[in-house]
Amino acid sequence: MRAAGRRRHLSAAQHNLGSVTTEPADTEPEDEDSGVLVSQIVLRKIHEMTTPGVAGSVARAILSIPEDQGKPIPLRVPGDTPGTTYRVLLPDSAQAPAVIYRKLSPHDDHKWLVTALMDRDAYLAYSGGLADSQLVQDVAGTVALGTITASDALSRRSQR
Amino acid sequence: MSSTNPSGDVKAGTLVTTWRTVQKLDADAWRKLRDDAPYRFIRWLCALGVIIGAWDVLGTPDHTSAWLPVAAIVLLLLLPDASSIAFAGIRFQARQAADQAAAEAIGKIELHFTVARETGVAAGDSALAQEAPPQPAEKALSGLQ
Numbered sequence: 379m380r381a382a383g384r385r386r387h388l389s390a391a392q393h394n395l396g397s398v399t400t401e402p403a404d405t406e407p408e409d410e411d412s413g414v415l416v417s418q419i420v421l422r423k424i425h426e427m428t429t430p431g432v433a434g435s436v437a438r439a440i441l442s443i444p445e446d447q448g449k450p451i452p453l454r455v456p457g458d459t460p461g462t463t464y465r466v467l468l469p470d471s472a473q474a475p476a477v478i479y480r481k482l483s484p485h486d487d488h489k490w491l492v493t494a495l496m497d498r499d500a501y502l503a504y505s506g507g508l509a510d511s512q513l514v515q516d517v518a519g520t521v522a523l524g525t526i527t528a529s530d531a532l533s534r535r536s537q538r
Numbered sequence: 539m540s541s542t543n544p545s546g547d548v549k550a551g552t553l554v555t556t557w558r559t560v561q562k563l564d565a566d567a568w569r570k571l572r573d574d575a576p577y578r579f580i581r582w583l584c585a586l587g588v589i590i591g592a593w594d595v596l597g598t599p600d601h602t603s604a605w606l607p608v609a610a611i612v613l614l615l616l617l618p619d620a621s622s623i624a625f626a627g628i629r630f631q632a633r634q635a636a637d638q639a640a641a642e643a644i645g646k647i648e649l650h651f652t653v654a655r656e657t658g659v660a661a662g663d664s665a666l667a668q669e670a671p672p673q674p675a676e677k678a679l680s681g682l683q
Contacts, residue, residue, distance in 0.1 A: 414674070414675035414676075415672035415673065415674060416672055416673055416675050417663070417667035417668070417670070418669075418670040418671070419663045419667065419670075420663070420667075421673060421678055424682065436682075437682035440675050441675055443675075453657070455664045455665045456661070457665050458664075458665070478660055488674070491668070491672060492667075492672075492675070493663060493664035493667035494659075494660040494667070495660070496656055496657070496659075496660040497656045500653045500656035500657065503649060503653045504656075508653045508654075511650060513650055514650055514653055514654040516654075517650075517654035517655065517658065518654045518655075518657040518658035518661060519661075520658065521659060521662065522659075522662040523662070524658070524662070525661075525665075525666070526662050526666060529662075
């Protein structure tokens with residue numbers, strides 16, 4: 379459906395009236411038509427996958443995001459505005475990690491941002507009841523802050 | 539004035555040896571020997587033999603108390619096979635069952651921490667998702683489908 383929309387969009391852009399070419403005012407670059415952005419961290423993890431078929435399975439899941447609405451996941455992300463909702467998609471390969479994404483703000487050109495990949499078994503256990511555990515939430519919060527701090531330290535070191 | 543007591547040293551040595559022997563009895567090898575099928579079967583046979591023998595010798599007893607020694611012997615024979623016994627508020631739990639319960643508890647704690655770590659990493663990655671400019675999915679994943 380999205381691809382058909384893009385085809386219509388391109389044919390309108392290429393329509394010639396004699397020597398005059400008409401273009402719609404809201405023309406967007408071709409590579410921004412997917413509506414889905416992927417973070418650099420996720421891309422790096424996908425490219426590091428060595429098991430055959432797993433990276434492709436994750437890629438297909440990511441590209442199906444607007445049509446295939448995932449399940450909400452209660453994820454406490456430091457620095458997020460209240461009400462930010464994350465969703466999860468499980469790729470078709472049983473070895474592939476869960477894809478975590480969220481909606482972008484209405485001002486953004488894109489609709490979705492893939493923010494993280496999560497170990498599939500861990501996600502299933504988390505969504506199966508461990509999300510309610512205070513211990514899990516506390517440890518997860520500490521690990522998240524540690525991840526952010528470590529990343530900040532690395533970026534500061536690379537800037538020197 | 540210092541005095542040495544050779545008999546005291548011998549007693550201490552005997553105590554240490556006894557303690558080490560007791561520790562060996564608690565070792566895994568001993569537990570395996572205790573739980574092996576042939577020994578378990580022999581204990582069951584002995585218990586049955588005691589009951590039949592006692593019945594043959596004592597006949598039908600006039601009082602229940604006459605069977606108490608028999609019951610005590612049978613209980614001692616079957617005790618190693620019991621995973622747990624609760625009587626009058628006192629609970630006896632066999633080492634094997636206790637180990638199993640401890641392993642299950644450790645497994646649960648391990649699962650909690652593994653899930654928490656993975657969730658934390660996902661949350662951290664999500665917080666950093668826009669630190670570096672994200673890429674459009676179709677372009678970035680075009681070669682992987």
